[in-house]
Amino acid sequence: MTNTLQSPAVQKVLDRLFEDAKRDDDVRSPGGDGFSYESATAQERADALAGIYMPISAAGGALLYSLVRAARPTTVVEFGTSYGISTIYLAAAVADNGIGQVLTTELSETKIAAAQANLTEAGVANQVKILPGDALTTLADVPGPIGLLLLDGWKDLCLPVLRLLEDRLAPGALVVADDITFTTMSDYLTYVRTPTNGYVTTEFPVEDGMEISCRT
Structure with missing residues (x-):
């Protein structure tokens, strides 16, 4: 059996x-001392963080691969490409399934170019x-x-994108949300954890937490 991850x-x-x-914490944001992420537009935030990877964990990536292999979706959508780490896990699973496509969206031109090179x-x-x-x-x-x-993009936009x-x-x-320990994910979590909104949902214990929700 094929396992492209290996x-x-x-x-x-x-x-x-x-x-x-691992060097994310050492990268200084080009936004400057007066830059406010709270008031910045999505484009301004993307440009300010163009050099920061913000990746999923390796365990989270393995989970994504397994979910795609099991569900065999014909269309996988990703919000937040960044440098393409999570995208590689998704794409490897699609390749091994022999069916489907990953559609991923990213605002930073720097990250788009890097992700495309990494995927290639x-x-x-x-x-x-x-x-883009x-x-x-x-x-x-x-x-x-x-x-x-x-x-896995801007946390305040996860609910609007959903x-x-x-x-x-x-x-x-399956809807998978990363970094659910962030306070900016509270509205999203309230939504998917309210049964009348049509999801059965489970918190998964990987780094910074993942919420796995099934659309019922």
């Missing part, structure tokens, strides 16, 4: 990216289409049914 090309790229991501080096670029721009615009016309949705795509989620679709 291929030398994918392992080499992931090892390099995770090592580079890992050998999984054919499974991915990067949509604001997710609320780029994802507006994404066709359904969406079988798996990964929310609501934007909700009518295109397949019955039983």
Whole structure:
């Protein structure tokens, strides 16, 4: 049975990216001392953090791979490409399933170029289409049914992105949200944990937490 995650090309790229991501705390934001993330636009935030990876954990990536392999979605949507670490896990699973495509969206031009190069080096670029721009615009016309949705962009936009795509989620679709320990995820968590909104949801204990929700 094929496991693209174990291929030398994918392992080499992931090892390099995770090592580079360890320096996130040492990267100074170009926004300056007077820069406020709370009042900045999404584009301003993306530009200010263009050099910061903000990756999922390796355990979270392995979980994503497993979920895609098991669910076999024809359309996977990712909010927040960054440098493409999570995208590689998703694309590897799609490649091994032999069916499907990953549609991922990113606002930073720097990160788009880097992610495309990383996907190409890992050998999984054919499974991915990067949509450049604001997710609320780029994802507006994404066709359904969406079988798996990964929310890993700006935390205050995770709920708006989910609501934007909700009518295109397949019955039983999986919605995975990363970094649920962040206070800015509180509205999102309240929404998916309210049964009348149509989800069965579970917190998964990986770094910074993941919420896995099934669209019922």
